[in-house]
Amino acid sequence: MSDLTKLKIAEARDLLAKGELTARELTEAHIAAVEAADTLNAYIEKTPEIALKQADAADARIKAGDAASMTGIPVGIKDLFATKGVHTQACSHILDGFKPEYESTVTQNLWDDGAVMLGKLNMDEFAMGSSNETSYYGPVKNPWRAEGSNADFVPGGSSGGSVASVAGYAAMGATASDTGGSIRQPAAFTGTFGIKPTYGRCSRYGMVAFASSLDQAGTITRDVRDGAIMLESIAGFDPKDSTSVDIPVPNFEAALTGDIRGMKIGIPQEYHLAGMPGEIEALWHQGIEWVKAAGAEVVDINLPHTKYALPTYYIVAPAEASSNLARYDGVRYGLREAPENGALDEMYETTRAEGFGDEVKRRIMIGTYVLSAGYYDAYYLKAQKVRQLIADDFKRAFEKVDAILTPTAPSAAFAFGEKSDDPLAMYLNDVFTVPASLAGLPGSSIPAGLSANGLPLGLQVLGKAWDEETVLRVSGVIEEAAVFTSQPELWWR
């Protein structure tokens, strides 16, 4: 058989079921691909021994006729999902050496379905970033390069390792998390399919918290069908997470009917940003034509509070983060930097000064500020009110439409260092993804075209709460229309 790492999950599943492929073969091929992809820096911890053990168990399970969709499928795990006994540090220095005694619900669901763990994936520190440049373990390289250039590009973030491993054929799928766009934006930058389900669809138990009211697990895969399969595996109610919701998980793969005739697709006028590159506008227009051609009705809609989404997000998310990250104090686990005979406060100060990177510190400070006495009403409370208005915008829009189509990001992948000194420019990357995060809605990014210099671009589909099926169905139609067959050259192998 040719390169096994180029198989999709659905294809591998069928070959495994027919006995034409073993999980061990598939896993060995991926372990080799992971080794060969060191240059990408997607994996910060490799677990080949665990992978082979799980692969053998998967083969036994397939033989016994007890296979699930993910059985024998090698995947990578974003470093913020707790994996028992394995590196779980959210790519922060402050969690040095931390190996949890517990397993996150999302990964446990995968293992219960027989999936195979290749290792832990790089990410922006505590998922704070849009370029994977804030990781303590160094940046991830985008497998894609511009036409006729050997320059490196960022993979997007925070799930940079997740998208690079999948785009770079070093995993068939990867877990990821999305707080303001951390699944969708990097998916767009790497020509992969990313889906963030409705807030509450996946358990946050065992996921290192960034902003609890926004964090939601999702998946990165090479196509929509694989996304449907993998999302179904990780989703589900969990009594250990009070914010997870007890409703049944539908058969997502079955939602991929390819039929969107008569469906109404909303085009939010506020997403036409001044100064947005023409190729992004053009891609969006192309997407509109595709869904029209597939028989959907395109409707202009208004989401009037869109312009407040980014400022709102950059109040709410840092506020929660400033509190969520208070537990990293050097007392019980991870890094401890204490001056000789220093007082407790000095231990906190030196540990946190040493352990957190600049972006994390920036957000802790913003968050602490907006929650402070005298500022709470002006910032945090007002942001909560605006958040509600943004959610109401979507609610009204979804009375008229079944899904919303937008670009995923306002540009293609950019070069290292291009935006890392300008936090505001970096934050603008999330302009199209943040509103749906604030509203807790499901969203996806589908590879839809290439930029002028040959880098992938993505389109975003947003759906009603709990209607991932429509998001997937529309995504599937766009995927089919886009015929996105470009692949990065395997320059790192």
Added chain:
Amino acid sequence: MSSYRIQGATGDWEVVIGLEVHAQVISNAKLFSGASTEFGAEPNAQVSLVDAAMPGMLPTINGECVRQAVRTGLALGAQINKFSVFDRKNYFYADLPQGYQISQFKHPVVGEGTVTLDLEGGVSKGVGVERIHLEQDAGKSMHDQHPQFTYVDLNRSGVALMEIVSMPDMRSPDEAGAYLTKLRTILRYIGTCDGNMEQGSMRADVNVSVRKPGDPLGTRCEIKNVNSIRFVRQAIEVEARRQVDIIEAGGTIDQETRLFDPNKGETRSMRSKEEAHDYRYFPDPDLLPLEFDDAFIEAARESLPELPDEKKARFMEALGLNDYNASVLVAEKESSEFFETLVEALAKATKKDAAHIALKASNWLTGDLFGALNKAGKTIATSPVSAEQGAELLALVEDGTISGRIAKDVFEVMFETGKGAGSIVEEKGLKQVSDTGAIEAIIDEVIAANPGQLEQYRAGKDKLLGFFVGQVMKATQGKANPGVVNSLLKPKLDG
């Protein structure tokens, strides 16, 4: 109204007191984790991943703690809020693993209620309760285990506390003491807190200010973590005095947090308002707002036992007890239960109506038994004499088997040996003699043996009747029925 006043150089000052009581909720598991709450385990033996604030761990509410808070609210006649919110109170400390305490700030689970104080002389006074909210306890820092390091025990981390906040309605140390006593009684009755201040399961923060009677409220100081009712009273006295002295010397009171040092009998500044923490409260995004329905409240209400005020009223109205006895008996749940068992057993043994024997039973319990327990340093829970045994003793008096005088002796033996009254009376032959023939014979002997006294008596020295009664009782070792002795002796002496 309390007449308690601090005498100052410029006249009398009134003290205004509000209390914040932290009461540990009785529940098997912690507020947001499944770890055990039992007291006295090895350090860090009862710590879940949530309590230790491991990365990615999430709190989930323990419904039993909510039910207990609602029951407490109902017992205080308080407003129950069907919608409440858990907030994070952010601060750093080594024994606070999350870096924040989950508490309730703007929307507590219980709103306004009342505690009725029983004050001296049968006076009662209502003290307002502003709110009760649920929150997590912190762990414990131990600074004396190692020369350089502080040790941390997280067993208590995450245990549920009710913070019961009073209105500034108290005006004297006595009232503050009565409030704590009454609150503790109620909590123990309904089983929502064991009220053991020594073990720290109930602690009080005391807010004290002073003013000239009729003036608006003065600036208050908060005295943190006072751990006995006696210390609360002392702390109020010395703090009020300190404030009066400052104001009269031309100074002003700074709003601040203070600590009470019982050894030195003074309060000391812990931190001023400027140094006060900014807790940056905000709703905990890991928890949904707490919501429950009327059925939940009704079920909690139905689970409440008879409360002390209701019980006291019943003891007075149905059983004819006086205010004092009723108050003493309901002050502790165990005493009231002992009393009810005693009355029931006694009524059964004597086939009399409870109302007829209740007063005697309460006198014996509050007098004889409480006196003996007190002397022996025991409590009603460790009493060597059970309620059933007490009933047996009182029944013997009631049916005339022994006299009240003999009963006291029998009780002493019971208290020492734990034996039953009947067997002691039997063993020692203490049965009262009511046989007129036998008593008459003894009277005749006594009169014959004391001719001189008889002569004096008959010459008009009436007081000697007592002498003769004593002689007869002595001759019968106290067993003669005093009523029979009196009725027989007088006619014989009078000739």
